[in-house]
Amino acid sequence: MRIDVVSIFPEYLAALELSLIGKARQEGLLDLAVHDLREFTTDRHRTVDDTPYGGGAGMVMKPEPWASALDAVAGDGDERPVLIVPSPAGAVFTQAMAYELAEEKHLVFACGRYEGIDERVLEWAGERFDVRPVSLGDYVLNGGEVAVLAMVEAVGRLVPGVVGNPESLVEESHSDGLLEYPVYTKPSAWRERAVPEVLLSGNHGKIARFRRDEQLRRTAARRPDLIEKLDAASLDKADRAT
Numbered sequence: 001m002r003i004d005v006v007s008i009f010p011e012y013l014a015a016l017e018l019s020l021i022g023k024a025r026q027e028g029l030l031d032l033a034v035h036d037l038r039e040f041t042t043d044r045h046r047t048v049d050d051t052p053y054g055g056g057a058g059m060v061m062k063p064e065p066w067a068s069a070l071d072a073v074a075g076d077g078d079e080r081p082v083l084i085v086p087s088p089a090g091a092v093f094t095q096a097m098a099y100e101l102a103e104e105k106h107l108v109f110a111c112g113r114y115e116g117i118d119e120r121v122l123e124w125a126g127e128r129f130d131v132r133p134v135s136l137g138d139y140v141l142n143g144g145e146v147a148v149l150a151m152v153e154a155v156g157r158l159v160p161g162v163v164g165n166p167e168s169l170v171e172e173s174h175s176d177g178l179l180e181y182p183v184y185t186k187p188s189a190w191r192e193r194a195v196p197e198v199l200l201s202g203n204h205g206k207i208a209r210f211r212r213d214e215q216l217r218r219t220a221a222r223r224p225d226l227i228e229k230l231d232a233a234s235l236d237k238a239d240r241a242t
């Protein structure tokens, strides 16, 4: 997968050189490049923003540097890359969206700062990109960079080969619409707290039931909205009893 990130703070994205994503880049599974938007300005001050038409607080990112940057990363035109525009005004990013994006050949992330990017850039970009404004959730960040770190990690780990043991992708939070069950390791007794006995029993049927019940209990307590969305057909009789 090819990923381009355009930002006025390319150093923010240095974290993508670390850990699993960094390793995937070294191994050639992810071809990820970070571009400095200011390299696409033409004035002496490398200006990327200006005051908003209609007035109001803050500054708006100018269209010209964005057009040049997007031209430079769009590719040869026989593909239609996905242009992800992180914004608190976007559709909420989910695990389902991460799975969809993991199927794409080319993702471009356009990190806005200030009050956002001139809207005409997104309209114009629609000619060559599949443009998707995306939000991490209902709170405000100062810019898209931190959101891109989260999205690249969530998508990148779903690209085949990036996570060494693909089974670890199956049993995780949100993969079945439920939160993950609690986990424990040695020692079996720690500060007077015991690991739930069933986990030491070796009875795999009982262990699976315990974990499933914990998933349901936890999801009901922390995320009742997810319980509402569960498909009734995905619940067995014992689930309903929990």
Ligand code: 6GU
Pocket: 085, 086, 087, 088, 134, 135, 136, 137, 138, 139, 140, 141, 142, 143, 144, 147
């Ligand atoms: Cl994707 N961007 C910004 N600037 N703020 C956010 C966000 C994104 N998601 C939640 N808040």
